[in-house]
Amino acid sequence: MNTAATWNDIPAGHWQGGPLDCASCEHRDLLAQQACEPGRVCMQDAYARRVDRFFACHPGLAVQHLQHGYFEVRAIAARHADVFHLPGLINDPDETVRLQLALRLPQRQLLRLREDPHREVRIRVAQRLAPEQLAPMLRDADYQVRAMVARRLPAALLPLLARDPDAQVRQEAARRLEMPALWELVNDRDPDVRRTVAQRLPGPLLGSFARDADLLVRWEASGRASEDIVGLFLDDPDGEVRERAAQRRLELGRRTEEACNG
Template identity: 40%
Template structure:
């Protein structure tokens, strides 16, 4: 086969899947990558050190999940994202410090909740937001002072009502609003003087309803 077009190569292997083995070591990366779609998993394991990232992306998607560990530190972010999405949960913690935020975000969505505390100080806001959504309730207070209001909003929605008090003075009115909606009744009078009209209205409405 001399085809250089991806479409031509794909067509060739669709018609001749049994020839994929012949091209597994081809000098042209695209022929190797497309051939890899048709190779046995055992043959794919012999290609883990392929120099082209597109080939390794196919491997990350196709090889057995219990053989993915060598690709945890692959230099290509797309490979690592796929690995993070498929890796057995007991190995996933090895990727919590990955340099790429999308890899860590994928990890945060899958990691066992009880192990997420390792990611509460992640440098990326979206990663921390996902952590806040999944962290066990007994640990959510660890994120009450997060630097991002979007993360503190999640904390305000999930934290136990008896622990919501610090969020009533949060610098972001949206966080205070959620906290005011959930706070114990005895904490509401102080919110009648809040600088935000919506927060004051929630406090007033809840107090009125309680007195009726």
């Protein structure tokens, strides 16, 4: 049941300040038809949720409000309008509006937002843009944009991010890099990056982590080490690493026995 307690939690108010004025609203005919409702479904309201309810009920009216003076109205209208009318908002002064474009524009138009001044817009662009179009964003000034690029960049270009100045970007690269490019991160200065490498490096190469300064890196490596190097972890100064190495050796021994008996 719609009661004031459930939906009118914030007092209704005009986006320019003051009370709502239904008599001067260009959509006042909808009130008579009970197709809008002050305090709940209203495009004049300062509260974005009420504006969103309005355009959800009347998506056909969204296009005519794409140039509205209130950024929330423009942003919400952009969510409901057909995409053919959205390119005209690419230079909108508010990032909330441009963010909606980044979520909806087709690929050709989305290219125009690769260098948007706001990081959140560029992150969304990196999420949606075709992977082969991401190369220009490799050197984006924001590390979170580059991290998103690292998740989706074509594999051939991924080594370019292995030396990124930010550890989060290098870690994302490490999750996808294959040998021999992955080997370049074995001695990375960040333990989280090395831990990711230890989770993916071929077993016979994990001996490089036997004396790693980070406990969790050694723990990851000891659980994946090949038979010829697992012994390197059996004398680790940490008991958990030694225990994991011992379990790994037993596991490898059982596999060998099963193979011989099979």
